[in-house]
Amino acid sequence: MKSRLPVIVGFGGYNAAGRSSFHHGFRRTVLESMDTAARQETLAGLAVMMKRVRVVDGAYQSEDGQPLSLADIDQRFAEEILASTLVRRIEKQHLDVDAxxxxxxxxxxxxxxxxxxxxxxxxxxxxxxxxxxxxxxxxxxxxxxxxxxxxxxxxxxxxALPVKSAGQLPTGFEPSELYNARFHPRGLAMTVVGVTDALRSIGIDWQRIVQSVAPDEVAVFAGSIMSQLDENGFGGLMQSRLKGGRVTAKQLALGLNTMPADFINAYVLGSVGTTGSVTGACATFLYNLQKGIEQIASGKARVAIVGNSEAPINQECIDGYGAMGALATEDGLRQIEGKTGSTSEEVDFRRASRPFGENCGFTLAEACQFVVLMDDELALELGADIHGAVPDVFINADGFKKSISAPGPGNYLTVAKAVASAVQLLGVEAVRERSFVHAHGSSTPANRVTESEILDRVASAFAIEQWPVTAVKAFVGHSLATASGDQVISALGSFKYGIIPGIKTIDQVADDVHQQHLSIANVDRQRAPENLDVCFINSKGFGGNNASALVLAPHVVERMLRKRHGEAAFTTYLARREQTRTAAQAYDAQALRGQLDIIYNFGNDLIDDTAIEIGTEQISIPGFSQPLVFKQDDRYADMLD
Structure with missing residues (x-):
């Protein structure tokens, strides 16, 4: 049997750039390169998220009830919106960094x-x-x-804390206000709203998807690396006695780093399929993505929801990463800006994250990002809109290490294998002429040297010249477990608009960066979308956790599906897809006006265990139209009598 191709049929979430679905977060990072209509639409959506503009009967209004056009919102609120998104000074809603x-x-x-x-x-x-x-x-x-x-x-x-910048959700946007989030840690509230955004973006009702597959053919892989460290999670658990308080019954359970997957299954999907969370430090999203694509490629699952949610903007994480010397501090920024002895107001916290430029450490960020994968046959059957495909993710460790946090050789293996895989799949010309890289780009002095050397040497080996490199952390910071999810979703935006974001927080590439075969720019680069075939996502994590993925552009995937399924089947699919796109765009239109329709089913549609019907060939589960059929397993038949 030929391997099923895992295609991306939905994506969503939130980070410092705003809502991810329909590329709004991407558009915020390249707003200078957007046409007027796209710019104003994205700004209006952010204005509603930030509670600066309200919507009454579908129309935008100011707080005093005056009607607003998109042009009015742009003119009146653009400066405030831009200042209240992306990396910036930490706001007091998270932490008073001055006290x-x-x-x-x-x-x-x-x-x-x-x-x-x-x-x-x-x-x-x-x-x-x-x-x-x-x-x-x-x-x-x-x-x-x-x-x-x-x-x-x-x-x-x-x-006062030495670290004063972070990639925060847009000012005024509070996920816990969008549903009945009683005592939910911030990371879990972000999970619920983020995965809802991804599911709504599909344009196909979830129940219709569930009815098309067996109960165990849905997989969920989601988590966080820092667990839930605020008052409602492990933070409150660890601090309660020291503060003279009591531990609650929920703090330990809700603090677990696997809880995002559990919340998705129990309160969003109602899934009984495969579930789990693989932790790989800052490469965690790609680790979970590998599990999802393996489940689909092997036929064990037909649908997979993959993602992460991380909420690390708290004093403990800042102290911990700061003690390692990993974070960009106020003094460090002042030094690289040549402002030693100046006041803190002169430090540009907006440019705290500077991949491949003169930098002094990474910038923590909060984010939740999710992608919905289907196998190619199911996607065509349902008329799903395909935004790209992920044929493989490669993961390698570093071997013996002197320092657990230092980079090592494993990333050479993952990048080289990803490029070799793309060459086999698409041909060497596509990789040399129509590929680009979303680098880990953590904004540390060590990373700019070591990662650029890896990319440069791999480019040399495959005769790639002027390989375009970008790094989304320049805009949204480093969201730890979710970081490579930020990269994947930004790559989908590049496929849509043909724009490779410039690393606009740097004045120039640092002198010690290896770039003989690389092209690192601080301005957006425009390509025709059909001239971007594949993006390589690179991620590195403490402890020797290295992962690299290849993401195929939608026009490449369509070409592959036409060949596999035939022109007639693909033409039928295109007709179904029109309905899907119409439904998806309807969600986007209402989301831009603040109607996010969060999915949170607490205590609803519970399964009656006594109603489960168990047979020798299958199990029937209440609420699922298809039975769970026991699959024939011939893997070890040659070893049996």
Missing amino acids: AHWQKSLGVAASAEAPLSFVSSRKQLPEPLPANWSVEPLNATDVRVTLHDHCEFKVDSYR
């Missing part, structure tokens, strides 16, 4: 000649009492405590 809370140790000394005393509630006394404390009852509730020796107290204090 971050911490506990300072305060040593207090007492002696027999000069004891120290204070009055406290009896209920607040520590258990057991320190040996150098004496307690005198004052009344039924209060006591006087006398210290006879040294004692250390923890005192609330506030300090």
Whole structure:
């Protein structure tokens, strides 16, 4: 049997550029290169997301009720919208970087000649009492405590953080406000709204898709690498006792890094299919993408939802990555801008992330990105709109390492294998003339040297000259698990519009970057969409987690499907696709006006276990039109009598 081709039939999510479906996030990153209609449409959508413009009876209005045209929104709000998206100074809704809370140790000394005393509630006394404390009852509730020796107290204090920039969701956009998100960590709220966006973008009702496949032919691979670290997840779990509070029943469960997949199955899809989450540090999205395409290519699944959600803009993550020297600090930015001794206002936090330029560390970001994959036969049968295909993802480790965070040789293997695979599939001319690279581009001094050398040497080996390289982290920052999802979805935008985004946060490429065979630009580059056949997605992660994928452009996929399925079948598919596109565009139109229709089914359509019918050939599950048929397994037949 020929391998099924995993095609992308839907994509969505949110990052610092806004909503991903229908390429709105991509359009924000290349807004200078968009025509007026596309620019104004994207700005209007962002204005609604940010609560700067409201929609009444389908029409845009200002907060005081005045009607607004798209041109009005552009004129009145463009500057504010641009300043409140992409990488920027961390906003107080996340963290007050000028006055971050911490506990300072305060040593207090007492002696027999000069004891120290204070009055406290009896209920607040520590258990057991320190040996150098004496307690005198004052009344039924209060006591006087006398210290006879040294004692250390923890005192609330506030300090400025050295890191002050991040890739935040657009100002004013709060995922938890869009559905009944009681006690959900931010990363899980982002999961629910992000995967809804991806599912709505398909243009085919989810129940129709489910009815077309067996119950176990849907797979979900999603997670995060930092778990859920805010108050409603592991953050609250770890801090509650130290803060004098209690652990809740939900903090541990909701904090798990696999919970995004669990939420998607239980509250969005109602799926009983394959599920899981593969963690590979900053290459995690591609690790999960590999699982999805393997499930589809092997025939184990016909539909796969792949993605990640990460919400790391908190003091703990900033402290942790900052202690490693990995993040761009205010002082570091000041130094590379030549502003030593100047005030913080002169530091351009908008340009904190500078892949392949003079840089000083990466910029943390929050994001949720999801893609919906189908096998090519099902996509044609349902009339799904195909935005690209992912034939393979290659993953390799680094071998022996002295430093767990240092780069290693594994990425040479993944990039070279991805290029070789594309050459076999499309031919060497397509790779040399019509491919581009979405680099990991983390914006660290080490990455700009090591990754550029890898790309340059691979380009040399395959005789690729002036290989276009871009890096989306320049715009949206580094979203950790979701980072390569940001890259994949940006690549789909390039296929749609023929634009390779320039790395516009750099003035020029750094002197130590290897670029004999590479083309790294700080301006957008326009190509005819048919002249972009394949994009290579490269991702590197701490610990030796390297992954590279090849994503095929939709016009290439269409050519492949015509050959595989025949002209007649493809013509029939094109007719079905028109209906799909009409439905998808209807969702986009309402989403631009703030009607996101979040899918969150808490406690709905529960499966009655007693109604499951178990036979020797299949299982029938209530709510699913097709039975789960036990597949014939002949893999080990030659080993049996």
